[in-house]
Amino acid sequence: xxxEAGLKDAALLTDLYELSMADAxxxxxxxxxxxxxxxxxxLPPERxxxxxxxxxxxxxxxLGLRFSPEAVSFLGEQKRFSDGFLxxxxxxxxxxxVWAVPEGxxxxxxxxxxxxxxxxxxxxLLETFLxxxxxFQTLVASKAARVIYAARGKPVVDFSLRRTQGTDxxxxxxxxxxxxxxxxxxxxxxxxxxxxPLSGTVAHSFVLSFNDExxxxxxxxxKNPDNCVLVIDTFDTVEGARKAAKVGxxxxxxxxRLAGVRIDSGDLIDLARRVRHVLDEGGMTFAxxxxxxxxxxxxxxxxxxxxxxxxxxxxxxxxxxCDDAPSLDIIFKPAExxxxxxxxxxxxFSKGKATLPxxxxxxxxxxxxxxxxxxxGLQGEDVEGAPLLAQFVSNGTLVKSPETLEEARARxxxxxxxxxxxxxxxxxxxxxxxxxxxxxxxxxEKLKARRA
Amino acid sequence: xxxEAGLKDAALLTDLYELSMADAxxxxxxxxxxxxxxxxxxLPPERxxxxxxxxxxxxxxxLGLRFSPEAVSFLGEQKRFSDGFLxxxxxxxxxxxVWAVPEGxxxxxxxxxxxxxxxxxxxxLLETFLxxxxxFQTLVASKAARVIYAARGKPVVDFSLRRTQGTDxxxxxxxxxxxxxxxxxxxxxxxxxxxxPLSGTVAHSFVLSFNDExxxxxxxxxKNPDNCVLVIDTFDTVEGARKAAKVGxxxxxxxxRLAGVRIDSGDLIDLARRVRHVLDEGGMTFAxxxxxxxxxxxxxxxxxxxxxxxxxxxxxxxxxxCDDAPSLDIIFKPAExxxxxxxxxxxxFSKGKATLPxxxxxxxxxxxxxxxxxxxGLQGEDVEGAPLLAQFVSNGTLVKSPETLEEARARxxxxxxxxxxxxxxxxxxxxxxxxxxxxxxxxxEKLKARRA
Numbered sequence: 001x002x003x004e005a006g007l008k009d010a011a012l013l014t015d016l017y018e019l020s021m022a023d024a025x026x027x028x029x030x031x032x033x034x035x036x037x038x039x040x041x042x043l044p045p046e047r048x049x050x051x052x053x054x055x056x057x058x059x060x061x062x063l064g065l066r067f068s069p070e071a072v073s074f075l076g077e078q079k080r081f082s083d084g085f086l087x088x089x090x091x092x093x094x095x096x097x098v099w100a101v102p103e104g105x106x107x108x109x110x111x112x113x114x115x116x117x118x119x120x121x122x123x124x125l126l127e128t129f130l131x132x133x134x135x136f137q138t139l140v141a142s143k144a145a146r147v148i149y150a151a152r153g154k155p156v157v158d159f160s161l162r163r164t165q166g167t168d169x170x171x172x173x174x175x176x177x178x179x180x181x182x183x184x185x186x187x188x189x190x191x192x193x194x195x196x197p198l199s200g201t202v203a204h205s206f207v208l209s210f211n212d213e214x215x216x217x218x219x220x221x222x223k224n225p226d227n228c229v230l231v232i233d234t235f236d237t238v239e240g241a242r243k244a245a246k247v248g249x250x251x252x253x254x255x256x257r258l259a260g261v262r263i264d265s266g267d268l269i270d271l272a273r274r275v276r277h278v279l280d281e282g283g284m285t286f287a288x289x290x291x292x293x294x295x296x297x298x299x300x301x302x303x304x305x306x307x308x309x310x311x312x313x314x315x316x317x318x319x320x321x322c323d324d325a326p327s328l329d330i331i332f333k334p335a336e337x338x339x340x341x342x343x344x345x346x347x348x349f350s351k352g353k354a355t356l357p358x359x360x361x362x363x364x365x366x367x368x369x370x371x372x373x374x375x376x377g378l379q380g381e382d383v384e385g386a387p388l389l390a391q392f393v394s395n396g397t398l399v400k401s402p403e404t405l406e407e408a409r410a411r412x413x414x415x416x417x418x419x420x421x422x423x424x425x426x427x428x429x430x431x432x433x434x435x436x437x438x439x440x441x442x443x444x445e446k447l448k449a450r451r452a
Numbered sequence: 453x454x455x456e457a458g459l460k461d462a463a464l465l466t467d468l469y470e471l472s473m474a475d476a477x478x479x480x481x482x483x484x485x486x487x488x489x490x491x492x493x494x495l496p497p498e499r500x501x502x503x504x505x506x507x508x509x510x511x512x513x514x515l516g517l518r519f520s521p522e523a524v525s526f527l528g529e530q531k532r533f534s535d536g537f538l539x540x541x542x543x544x545x546x547x548x549x550v551w552a553v554p555e556g557x558x559x560x561x562x563x564x565x566x567x568x569x570x571x572x573x574x575x576x577l578l579e580t581f582l583x584x585x586x587x588f589q590t591l592v593a594s595k596a597a598r599v600i601y602a603a604r605g606k607p608v609v610d611f612s613l614r615r616t617q618g619t620d621x622x623x624x625x626x627x628x629x630x631x632x633x634x635x636x637x638x639x640x641x642x643x644x645x646x647x648x649p650l651s652g653t654v655a656h657s658f659v660l661s662f663n664d665e666x667x668x669x670x671x672x673x674x675k676n677p678d679n680c681v682l683v684i685d686t687f688d689t690v691e692g693a694r695k696a697a698k699v700g701x702x703x704x705x706x707x708x709r710l711a712g713v714r715i716d717s718g719d720l721i722d723l724a725r726r727v728r729h730v731l732d733e734g735g736m737t738f739a740x741x742x743x744x745x746x747x748x749x750x751x752x753x754x755x756x757x758x759x760x761x762x763x764x765x766x767x768x769x770x771x772x773x774c775d776d777a778p779s780l781d782i783i784f785k786p787a788e789x790x791x792x793x794x795x796x797x798x799x800x801f802s803k804g805k806a807t808l809p810x811x812x813x814x815x816x817x818x819x820x821x822x823x824x825x826x827x828x829g830l831q832g833e834d835v836e837g838a839p840l841l842a843q844f845v846s847n848g849t850l851v852k853s854p855e856t857l858e859e860a861r862a863r864x865x866x867x868x869x870x871x872x873x874x875x876x877x878x879x880x881x882x883x884x885x886x887x888x889x890x891x892x893x894x895x896x897e898k899l900k901a902r903r904a
Contacts, residue, residue, distance in 0.1 A: 012644055013639070014641075015611070015639065018655075020652055024675040024676075036657070161584060162467065163587060163782075164588075166588050167584060169617040169621050170465065172618050186467040200468030203473060205576065205786045208789065208798040208800060210791065326773040326778040327615045330615075333656075333657065334657045337661045
């Protein structure tokens, strides 16, 4: 599923100026080939890498982009657009090429994630959506990879839907976290649409709907004998664990095993230890302990590093909104344009917002099963390393399918495994080596000299 | 438009456990009336108030909530739900009551924003979506109100779409910022669906598609003679202003006035002054200066407080993702349930996560055109002040339409104007007085005593 697929006039999910510029390009006879590249200028604080995500949605949008009569009519009412441009939109269909790194690929700052070559009006019209789509999913996949690193093999489940920024974000967060290595999601629609395993326990409200906690636990066990996870912190967590053990014993007598308990508040590490003790004393050695409640990668790391007896984590808000860095400095900029019939490499010189010129490719070296440095070079340049960008769309036609979610997940797992430890760590990561190739360096120098 | 309206099986935009609990309630014969309340436990740092938003979408969702045969069949495949519950879902239609504060109402921590009374399974099934929907829109409207305060009357436009967390967030951010007082948006679909005025200039990429800046400016002026705003920081901003003035003079000779220039990078305050000087010297005294580029309420405040000659602001990412506090501590908790045929007020005692019991109302006093303290009391209690929650849905039927966006915007403007200055300020705001009514205080004491 793509959230935008059900949205009427998704073509208008763009900034007004994209349409104004496209109008000008068409009207000025300047709708000639250009190459735009999507990349993250600078990684958020504490980040050593990103996990690229969102390409499947992006390709779907690009190839399906049409302007309905209603959309064109709305634009006409704005009295801003030329008749010729409105006609252009009526028959709009993307006719260019798209190159991209497959979903799940590890990327770094300045490296192109998507590269579009098309008549400039077409490329320009993709800007807003591509940034939105790839930006958010890459943001969340990258955050989720940090949680996975912190959990060191213990399963982590996405609980973010209620606090994501809208429902499209909820769907994309479920998908991006799974891509990055999460084991499941509580988001039922994401389970249905993406095939992600569903996970869920029970809430405090259920406990509160009974006269006492033990009665609530017993009722839940009765309804869920083989899948019974009890939330034990509504009143007193340790006392809750005792009641859980009691109800677990009753379950056992009926031939079922208590699946586990969930702790959602308080000093989670200390409570996990005390609860483990109570469960074990009560013969519930097989019952698992799930932790949730405002967890992020640092809380997960602390719990695991302190040997807290935790079996799985539910992580929601922090990953779903990427709380410590809720946006990426991601942009879509021209790298080459056509001026008076000639292809010209371009770069932006704005202070702190400079860009790299030319149609680029990323070349990655690996040594001994580890990534050993990237070069950003020109497409077709002879540079050591495997090229990361592959062609997905040629002349408006899909020539390579985006990876399935499972394939992207496997690719992310492989890439995360090949990242040097010092680049992967949660705090103060080492900077991975990304160099400019000889040809790209020379091009930058040439353009700088021309401007000086 | 509601983003979810186009979404197939939006009913599944819920956490798995909501369905599991609903199944248990139905199966255990416990699907009796309950009241749940949606509220923000604690305001984000630096916040003195919130602007409630999102009710129109929420009501739309609640009243339209149905489970398609495909959705029910998917749930059946999970082997987690009883046949009786799947049947219950097949004919599901919300049958309860909804009370809420109208959109645009100023609210504070612990105050109910939405109150749902319904058979408990129905109320429970709304939890995830209501939190998501009201939470995000309230978050953004509240952030936008800070920007409006900082801008002190200068127009602010929403530029957030490209960096919002998904496209649903982009639509909701455009709506919520307008509700809070923004003047327009760059989001074309939001303009179409919500009637928000559209705004846009031109990007650096347009400038880069020409051999030189002046040529690009001239082309843009040719295409947009009456609406020409030039982006002048692609190379050197002051030099860009000189070229803009030159092209503006040419426009003037043809009977058109240069609308303005946009500065998107660098030391914005210093540049605005220098650009103003260049424009004035060049006879472009009427040309406006628009600032954009990673602005937030503090940057806007600084620019205005320093007397920077700015006419309008474009604010994007910081508001669209609420960068300094990207989620609200917003929850939906039972306040009263039915146990064995008797209504029982409930509260949660979890450490740091306690809730208030009983079916509540908020009473607000005003004095001399200023809000003068709220009381959270029981519904129907005789408390001084105007009640904030009104009934929108009765027995599953809409009995009061949500306000239009313009009405909500007017309400927000009125409410913001009545907020004491010290509560409204951007940093270290004073805490607005929210008291518990006598009856509610007594109820809390009674329940605490019963637990002890």
